[in-house]
Amino acid sequence: MKGSGSAALRRARTAALIGLAVVVSAGCSGGDGGGTKGEAAELRVRPPGVHSWTAEPCRLLTGAPPAEGFTLGSATDSASPEAREDIGESGGRPLYRRTGCLADLKGPDGSFWKLSATASVYEDSEPARHAYRVKEDLDRAHGRGPEKVHDTAYALPADDRGRPGRTLLLWNGDLVLTVSAYAPHGSTEREVRKDLEQILGNAARRIEDGLRDHDAPSPAP
Numbered sequence: 001m002k003g004s005g006s007a008a009l010r011r012a013r014t015a016a017l018i019g020l021a022v023v024v025s026a027g028c029s030g031g032d033g034g035g036t037k038g039e040a041a042e043l044r045v046r047p048p049g050v051h052s053w054t055a056e057p058c059r060l061l062t063g064a065p066p067a068e069g070f071t072l073g074s075a076t077d078s079a080s081p082e083a084r085e086d087i088g089e090s091g092g093r094p095l096y097r098r099t100g101c102l103a104d105l106k107g108p109d110g111s112f113w114k115l116s117a118t119a120s121v122y123e124d125s126e127p128a129r130h131a132y133r134v135k136e137d138l139d140r141a142h143g144r145g146p147e148k149v150h151d152t153a154y155a156l157p158a159d160d161r162g163r164p165g166r167t168l169l170l171w172n173g174d175l176v177l178t179v180s181a182y183a184p185h186g187s188t189e190r191e192v193r194k195d196l197e198q199i200l201g202n203a204a205r206r207i208e209d210g211l212r213d214h215d216a217p218s219p220a221p
Helices: 002-028 057-061 125-141 188-210
Strands: 071-079 095-106 112-122 145-149 153-160 163-172 177-183
Touching: 002 071, 057 071, 057 095, 057 112, 057 188, 071 112, 095 125, 112 125, 112 188, 125 163, 125 177, 153 177, 153 188, 163 188
Parallel strands: none
Antiparallel strands: 071 095, 095 112, 112 177, 145 153, 153 163, 163 177
């Protein structure tokens, strides 16, 4: 009886240690948010906000380095104040305005990277949600393998004439944001993924926060 009691105690201790290891591993990998590993997984869900269009979106990226060791180079705004029509649900045609930025980045070793961002600000949050879901469904249907960052953001592998890259899509309130980054020619996706995720996460946070009207009450989720 004593031997069986000792064996049971050892099994209980082993189970407790395994359970502790699982909890620690989940915490280190960002498992609580269900996101991908890396900096993009740290892009936390924010309460829905109200956002405004800007003619100078590149200025939203100049407050801090795009990622550790990177610098922002030449940048070009592509912003039209004209409202566009989207094909919404039930034949509706909600309006939105688009603003974007294309920028060169210099890596820690002097190599040249590329960053592009497009923000679509809708007249209401529901059309923005619909546009985001449609894009997500299309990416999934075409086998592009969306990787969930959190409930309202996902990432995709991307390519620019042989340059490995990644794209992040995010929905928040009346905003649908797309950010893409590309590494230098000759890079491999495995080598540059961590840097790409840092660039995407930082750019998405700064643009969303820069376009947000911090005095407006949050719309209903």
